[in-house]
Amino acid sequence: MAELDQTAANDTLDALQQRGAAFLGTRHAILGGAMSWVSERHLVSAISNAGGFGVIACGAMPPALLEKEIEATKALTDKPFGVNLITMHPQLDELVQICIRQQVGHVVFAGGIPSGAHIKAAKDGGAKVVAFAPALVLAKRLVKFGADALVIEGSEAGGHIGPVSLTVLAQEILPHITEVPVFVAGGIGRGEAMLGYLEMGAAGVQLGTRFAAASESIAHENFKKAFIRAAARDALPSVQLDERFPVIPVRGLINEGTKRFMRHQAEVVQKFQSGELDKTAAQLEIEHFWAGALRRAVIDGDVETGSVMAGQSVGMVTSVQPVAEIIAALRAQALAALVARGTGA
Template sequence: MSALDGLMARGAAVLGARYGILGGAMSWISERNLVAALSNAGAFGVIACGAMQPTRLDEEITATKALAHAPFGVNLITMHPQLMELVDVCIGHKVPVLVFAGGIPPREAILAAKAGGMKVICFAPAVALAKKLVRMDVDALVIEGSEAGGHIGPVSLNVLAQEILPVIREVPVFVAGGIGRGEAMLAYLEMGAAGVQMGTRFACAAESIAHENFKKAFFRASARDAVPTVQLDENFPVIPVRALKNEGSQRFIRHQAETLARFQSGELTKEAAQLDIEHFWAGALRRAVVEGDVQNGSLMAGQSVGMVTREQPVAEIIAEIIAQAEAALAARSGA
């Protein structure tokens, strides 16, 4: 076992993968082709369930199984109205790892998943929540900094890692947000992380079904182009979304204002209003990823987007990241 293998051994073990590299779940992108490619290349692909219905998720898992020669997981959004049915679908397929995103999952969902033989991974945006999730018997955590693409929290990974990695030792902790090179991965592994989660770096892989226009937008972008959305009313909290600036970003502000007005008039409950905002992103993301409308669609991207400069096969990207980390290790040891 190499020194790098040793550093990511806990992460690799909980995933059942060659490397402690967890694929970020990107709606419309993290589907059968990219997920299978990640797992087949030694990382761990994760299907982004998003707003899928149980029957649709069942189809996607079946299709991924046909392509993947290694284990893969499924990411479920905790606010999904059919969460327990989705968990049952995953149990039926003997999916080895379930990733819950979008908030702390109900205890019954965690219990059902573990009773069904699955390992459970959850996101922990603060030390207190990390400790709570450990008490809820999750198998691993992800701490995701504000550098990430899509829905983000307010704190950078640099700070979260310093707050959480020295404290949480009971379970493996994966770090996410802005990681695009092996040297950065190595630095967090040496701080105590068990592995990394990466999304943006794989969004434009050769196996990604993202539209050519979507990929070209990433290739042109720099870190400064990936900016978070604005919250209009502090009494109506909306989780910021990091994406490349375009007309779609402006449309979201208008949609948010319209939804806020509907909530204040009593037309929508707070929960319904927040779901309506989520549906905007699902539709806007599809326009960009699938249809190639990069002006009006959502170009969700992390700040590592500037490191995505060309289309590469997933296996080549992973090999590049591992080689960078190993070279950094070798340089420190004087090899």
């Protein structure tokens, strides 16, 4: 009977993720979150080769560099992968054209709501368009604009975050957006959670933090060790000291850099109040504090003063594992949960 249960559980899980897997062209409906400096050819190809869907983080790359990264990724995998483009990039038009020229199957727009023109350009070029929807009203607008799929990312995620948890976003959006696949992200670290969201109507899941510490990730050994040491409570959003000087919330591990940022904000506000800096100069000085900080942490291994972006699922990172093992563990946990409650019995 246990073997029958296992077979039934496999069939159930495959059925739950069938829509997402078919959309991505993959074995598993698991996206790799696009993380600057981390989501490059090695990690992206490893995720795709393991049956997931790797996504290159274009970030601030100029067009020529993105093209090289796409070509290098193609040399490492013949499986589907996508490219994440930041909507505020000054050369977004050129980046979209490079994705089209390189026949990238999926373009993921992030960092803002893409224009209808950019969505149309990508789709006309043969790509499927994925966009991030931080609220139901925006999800509906993106579907109307022509997005082929959506990602809803909760505040549990690492890096730049919105104010709402995935638990709430999923309840707000999943029952009402059925025209396109909706993938969920933020704080997902185990297969039981993946299963739960699939049963709520999600087409699949996106994971970043778990993959950032994978053996195929080029992140520095110090960066990965910081993840292994950390608990969920260590991954906190950056704090805004003065409402006159907005700070975009970024979730990362608390370190000396985050403490210095608080002191830096206080010093800048004091300079503004004394007339030493005008409002624009003060805002720029606050924003420039973290310039290059993510690279320092990821590439150079400076996890004390660098920006160690991590989601709250970091507490579930207990070792450096190959991507294939991470994906296999997620599936095994989901299957065990199905079997435990007697699916197919």
